[in-house]
Amino acid sequence: MEQLSQLLLAFIVFLSLYLLGSSSLTGCIKIVALQGMCLGVLPLTIHAEGFHPRALLLAAGMFVLKGIVIPRILKYAIREVKIRRELEPIVGYAPSLLLGAALVGVSFVLAERLPVPAGLRTSLLIPISLATVMMGMLMMISRIKAVTQVIGYLVFENGIYLFGLAISYEVPWLIEMGVLLDVFVAVFVMGIVIDHIARAFDSISTEKMTRLND
Amino acid sequence: MSIYLILLGAPLAAGLAALVIGSDKYRPWVLPFGCVVHAAAVAACWRSLPPASSSGWFYIDSIDLLVLGLSSALFLICSVYCLEYLRLRKDRPNRLFTACFSFILAAVTLVCVSRHMGLLWVGMEAATLAAAPLVHFDHNERSLEATWKYLMMGSLGIGLALLGTFFLALSALLQGGTGDPLVIDTLLSGARTLSVPWLKGAFIFLLVGYGTKMGLAPLHSWKPDTYGESPGVAGVILAGVLTSTAFLGILRAFQICAAAGLADFARDLLVLIGLLSIATAAAFIIGQRDFKRMLAYSSVEHMGIAALGVGLGPAGTFAALLHLINNGLTKGVLFLTAGNIHRAFGGKTMDHAHGALRRVPISATLFLLGFVAITGSPPFAPFVSEFSILRAAVNGNRFGVALGFVAFLAVIFIGMATTVLSVVYGLPPGKESDHSAEADSPLMVAAPLALMAAVVFFGLWLPGWLTAVLGDAAKLLNGGAS
Numbered sequence: 001m002e003q004l005s006q007l008l009l010a011f012i013v014f015l016s017l018y019l020l021g022s023s024s025l026t027g028c029i030k031i032v033a034l035q036g037m038c039l040g041v042l043p044l045t046i047h048a049e050g051f052h053p054r055a056l057l058l059a060a061g062m063f064v065l066k067g068i069v070i071p072r073i074l075k076y077a078i079r080e081v082k083i084r085r086e087l088e089p090i091v092g093y094a095p096s097l098l099l100g101a102a103l104v105g106v107s108f109v110l111a112e113r114l115p116v117p118a119g120l121r122t123s124l125l126i127p128i129s130l131a132t133v134m135m136g137m138l139m140m141i142s143r144i145k146a147v148t149q150v151i152g153y154l155v156f157e158n159g160i161y162l163f164g165l166a167i168s169y170e171v172p173w174l175i176e177m178g179v180l181l182d183v184f185v186a187v188f189v190m191g192i193v194i195d196h197i198a199r200a201f202d203s204i205s206t207e208k209m210t211r212l213n214d
Numbered sequence: 215m216s217i218y219l220i221l222l223g224a225p226l227a228a229g230l231a232a233l234v235i236g237s238d239k240y241r242p243w244v245l246p247f248g249c250v251v252h253a254a255a256v257a258a259c260w261r262s263l264p265p266a267s268s269s270g271w272f273y274i275d276s277i278d279l280l281v282l283g284l285s286s287a288l289f290l291i292c293s294v295y296c297l298e299y300l301r302l303r304k305d306r307p308n309r310l311f312t313a314c315f316s317f318i319l320a321a322v323t324l325v326c327v328s329r330h331m332g333l334l335w336v337g338m339e340a341a342t343l344a345a346a347p348l349v350h351f352d353h354n355e356r357s358l359e360a361t362w363k364y365l366m367m368g369s370l371g372i373g374l375a376l377l378g379t380f381f382l383a384l385s386a387l388l389q390g391g392t393g394d395p396l397v398i399d400t401l402l403s404g405a406r407t408l409s410v411p412w413l414k415g416a417f418i419f420l421l422v423g424y425g426t427k428m429g430l431a432p433l434h435s436w437k438p439d440t441y442g443e444s445p446g447v448a449g450v451i452l453a454g455v456l457t458s459t460a461f462l463g464i465l466r467a468f469q470i471c472a473a474a475g476l477a478d479f480a481r482d483l484l485v486l487i488g489l490l491s492i493a494t495a496a497a498f499i500i501g502q503r504d505f506k507r508m509l510a511y512s513s514v515e516h517m518g519i520a521a522l523g524v525g526l527g528p529a530g531t532f533a534a535l536l537h538l539i540n541n542g543l544t545k546g547v548l549f550l551t552a553g554n555i556h557r558a559f560g561g562k563t564m565d566h567a568h569g570a571l572r573r574v575p576i577s578a579t580l581f582l583l584g585f586v587a588i589t590g591s592p593p594f595a596p597f598v599s600e601f602s603i604l605r606a607a608v609n610g611n612r613f614g615v616a617l618g619f620v621a622f623l624a625v626i627f628i629g630m631a632t633t634v635l636s637v638v639y640g641l642p643p644g645k646e647s648d649h650s651a652e653a654d655s656p657l658m659v660a661a662p663l664a665l666m667a668a669v670v671f672f673g674l675w676l677p678g679w680l681t682a683v684l685g686d687a688a689k690l691l692n693g694g695a696s
């Protein structure tokens with residue numbers, strides 16, 4: 001179990017880095033969905049008493065929300081907006097990859113200096129959560145497209161969730177559900193806004209001009 | 215029936231009723247109903263603090279009472295204003311606006327009555343999301359961009375605050391604490407045993423996270439866009455209520471730090487971020503042609519003043535809490551009258567709006583008085599609190615801080631005066647006879663007038679019931695017991 005959780009955590013960091021270097025919107029959505037699914041499975045492998053109702057519920061909720069529902073909303077949004085596939089980031093892909101790698105290093109150094117709870121099965125959890133938070137923030141500020149900003153926010157939230165996992169057994173699960181619900185509502189509202197952006201800009205897009213041709 | 219149930223239930227029920235009612239004409243009437251019940255319950259709390267709920271998750275202390283009282287009063291007055299405002303805005307469906315208006319009050323109440331840092335966070339997040347439809351009420355490209363920025367920055371802030379909350383829980387758990395680590399009383403009683411590095415981290419993240427919601431520099435960039443594009447009445451809710459509620463989150467973090475013996479660390483950060491906010495506001499308020507954006511920078515300034523006050527020790531804390539209330543009331547006057555002037559001229563820049571005194575005389579007079587009050591002139595209430603903060607700085611031998619504070623306030627006064635005087639005086643564009651429809655209407659003037667009366671009242675006389683609560687709150691925050 002321990003090795004599985006370490007493998008999953010490493011994979012989550014890898015996915016964040018991949019997101020930083022990826023230019024395809026649909027690709028980004030697929031990756032963030034995969035990351036959400038990994039996050040869903042993770043609680044079952046981390047704590048000593050893995051399979052009890054609360055952990056299962058949390059895992060299922062996370063898996064469905066972050067792995068399936070939210071990516072669906074995002075896919076719907078980009079289909080409605082009909083945005084071009086390529087992105088024009090403020091920070092280029094290669095520099096953001098390098099920055100991302102540096103952030104991973106920084107978070108390991110930082111986590112090394114902070115006291116870590118003893119009950120935790122894997123010491124990777126806290127540095128990787130900090131790295132994911134920082135990479136998500138990097139994506140939010142360095143990208144222009146609304147959809148990529150939302151994806152950056154999801155990565156940021158994933159990192160916070162990872163940190164929450166370190167303490168999930170002691171905090172009442174109402175808070176965990178609150179976290180899930182809020183992520184959902186945030187993206188839901190953002191989806192509506194994206195939809196509005198689509199409508200507002202449809203009227204001024206050049207697509208309408210081609211309709212008069214035939 | 216528990217008082218907490220009434221406080222949370224009344225606005226929630228009003229919001230749900232607004233969703234169900236089908237008529238745009240009658241729907242706004244649910245707002246005053248919900249707000250009156252809420253205000254009555256808050257008044258009852260003010261007479262005698264209710265006992266904690268059996269779970270220990272709900273409790274009101276003096277700090278909560280101040281924010282709750284301010285929020286309830288502002289909501290009550292805005293709900294009356296909304297009746298007339300929504301009648302004039304028949305062009306837009308008001309279902310979402312009305313429902314979310316009530317939901318914000320419910321969420322803000324949750325923040326105030328909860329005795330749990332996690333629940334407090336849930337309330338803040340709910341309030342942030344519920345405010346988005348208010349910002350987007352006009353449904354045009356400008357308001358869409360404003361809503362987008364508001365949601366992105368709001369979500370980022372709320373995410374950072376959640377991380378800070380987790381840090382706080384971890385700092386308690388490391389020392390082998392049992393039970394729920396985020397209950398505020400548990401945190402306060404065991405504050406000395408909290409893990410110091412994680413607690414410091416928690417304070418920084420909570421300060422930046424809730425500070426984003428409050429509009430403290432450097433994460434204030436969403437504020438001018440959001441306040442500029444929202445209706446005036448939404449501006450009151452954002453600048454008067456949501457900022458104060460976010461400040462409550464920072465105050466809680468400060469209270470825990472003070473109890474843990476980290477008061478100096480927290481105070482230094484608050485003074486730093488407070489002065490930075492005041493300086494940022496001073497830099498951007500000069501030459502601001504858009505009077506709603508000007509009010510947004512003024513809000514950045516006053517949030518900075520509140521943070522600065524708490525950073526200056528017990529005397530400053532008392533003044534900062536008073537300032538929170540004075541700022542909320544005065545911002546109410548300014549945003550409501552700015553909304554009236556905006557509507558009368560169909561624009562919110564100096565190019566569109568000038569000579570407001572001739573077209574909407576009462577609104578323009580109140581706007582002018584609100585400006586004089588907010589910049590800290592006697593005999594209005596903000597003067598009392600700003601002067602007390604200055605005195606706290608001088609008495610604490612922080613002469614550099616005091617000097618910077620006064621200098622920035624002077625710059626802001628000059629900057630705001632240029633814009634406000636140009637809007638209020640002069641000749642209005644076009645012929646007056648064409649604009650008789652946009653004249654002041656009774657309800658829309660009565661609301662800011664009532665707030666202005668409160669600003670004058672608190673400026674001339676601080677009633678004993680208020681100073682008692684303020685004193686108790688300042689004592690609680692600086693490590694004392696009630």
